[in-house]
Amino acid sequence: MSEHYLPGDPPVRLVLRKSARARRYSLRVSRLDGRVTLTMPSHAPESKALQFAREKAAWVREKLTERPDEVIAELGAVLPVEGAWLTVAHGARGAVRLEEGRIEVSPRAASVPAAVAGVLKSLARDRLAADSDRFALALGRPYSRITLRDTRSRWGSCSADGALMYSWRLILAPPQVLSYVAAHEVAHLAHMNHGPRFWATVKRLWPEYEADRAWLRENGEALHRYRFGD
Structure with missing residues (x-):
């Protein structure tokens, strides 16, 4: 694999991957981390693969904008838990607890996101x-x-x-x-x-x-x- 960039503002990082099984060029934009991967036949020239990516640049940028925003599990965040939406909030007690509509975290918790992950x-x-x-x-x-x-x-x-x-x-x-x-x-x-x-x-x-x-x-x-x- 090699790394390239699609021109533009900002440039888009592109990972070029050669595959013996690939029969054509294909682009994939991960919804998890935004990684853009261009897969190409192992015998094809890289210049044509990169030209293919440049022609699809608008599509790549559109897919990147469709990625859902990240939500940090900090105070005020709303998380889905078993089909219900719960708000992360400080609680009066020491332990992390699930209450009606809330995930209550102790004010003494060293890390709210880590405490939420634990429960x-x-x-x-x-x-x-x-x-x-x-x-x-x-x-x-x-x-x-x-x-x-x-x-x-x-x-x-x-x-x-x-x-x-x-x-x-x-x-x-x-x-x-x-x-x-x-x-x-x-x-x-x-x-x-x-x-x-x-x-x-x-x-x-x-x-x-x-x-x-x-x-x-x-x-x-x-x-x-x-x-x-x-």
């Missing part, structure tokens, strides 16, 4: 563990452990030894979407693929999964707009 991660673990338990029981396939991460490329995974991994940001999605992801990963305990039998298992565990899967595809990237100082 959201704890809530996500509770919800995902509960869903994983009930789906694994229904399937008759136990899992070995659960871990939470802040992943960008996937919402969950299931390893060959039955270890489940989830993105804790699922707590920012509607609760039924979180449950769909849990059902999806638990179904992998029986089928380590995405074939017809796998999807039939997902449907048995979570019958309305299609709508929740579509929500995640349409809105999932926006969950990364919320920043917690990490």
Whole structure:
């Protein structure tokens, strides 16, 4: 990969990526971090690839303006939690607490965003563990452990030894979407693929999964707009 810039005010950083599988030039603008990637066939000249990018400069800038603004989880910020909008505010007590319409943070907290992330991660673990338990029981396939991460490329995974991994940001999605992801990963305990039998298992565990899967595809990237100082 190499780095270039599209001219303009301001210049746009462009990452040029060669691929043996690519058959044409393609541009991608990440909604997560605004990274612009130009993929090109490995045998094609870079000059033509960069000319292609310059011709698409207006499209690139339009896509960059469509990126949602970042929201820092500080006092006054409004965050989606399990389908409800909660405002980050100071609370009278020492611990971070979820109250009606609020995430209350102690005035003594060293970092408000980090404190908010802590309570959201704890809530996500509770919800995902509960869903994983009930789906694994229904399937008759136990899992070995659960871990939470802040992943960008996937919402969950299931390893060959039955270890489940989830993105804790699922707590920012509607609760039924979180449950769909849990059902999806638990179904992998029986089928380590995405074939017809796998999807039939997902449907048995979570019958309305299609709508929740579509929500995640349409809105999932926006969950990364919320920043917690990490």
